[in-house]
Amino acid sequence: MAKYKLQELTDMRNEGKRRVYPKIVTNRTLSRKEFIKRMQSYHRGISESTTEAVLLDVADMLVEMLSMGYNVNLEGIGTFSLSLGFEDDKPTEMQSEDDKMTYRKVGVKDINFKASPEFIKEVKRETDRDLEREGDSQAALFQGRTHRPCPGGDRNQWSHYPL
Numbered sequence: 001m002a003k004y005k006l007q008e009l010t011d012m013r014n015e016g017k018r019r020v021y022p023k024i025v026t027n028r029t030l031s032r033k034e035f036i037k038r039m040q041s042y043h044r045g046i047s048e049s050t051t052e053a054v055l056l057d058v059a060d061m062l063v064e065m066l067s068m069g070y071n072v073n074l075e076g077i078g079t080f081s082l083s084l085g086f087e088d089d090k091p092t093e094m095q096s097e098d099d100k101m102t103y104r105k106v107g108v109k110d111i112n113f114k115a116s117p118e119f120i121k122e123v124k125r126e127t128d129r130d131l132e133r134e135g136d137s138q139a140a141l142f143q144g145r146t147h148r149p150c151p152g153g154d155r156n157q158w159s160h161y162p163l
Helices: 032-039 048-067 117-130 138-142
Strands: 003-008 020-025 072-074 078-086 106-115 145-149 158-162
Touching (some): 032 048, 048 072, 048 078, 106 117
Antiparallel strands (some): 003 020, 072 078, 078 106
């Protein structure tokens, strides 16, 4: 079950406003080995070594394709792409109209991942079903509340709304 906490934003403008946003409470990060073991409950017919080999091959192929300038879209999961940046401290402003900035060193800054709408929808459906606030026990969660279908959601999807 996923949990969240309400995190207060720093009042950068000194407006005296206290704003909060929900933030996921991460249980912990699963290692590749732990992830593979959990996958076994889905596909028991595939050995752990085969599953691990496929995951390593996917990572190797992502390295190869991204380094060749491709974006990689794994339908149902999302798209991987490269982010570039300057790797030197030289000025970012062009010095003249015909300055091509060829003297700048450019390199990979990060790898972007954009989740597919289907993936987001599936994660949302699974997470929202049992999402609870950190520190809330089941008794406190249901005290003064009732189960009702989520407005605009799947009629089999339930959430907790104040009466």
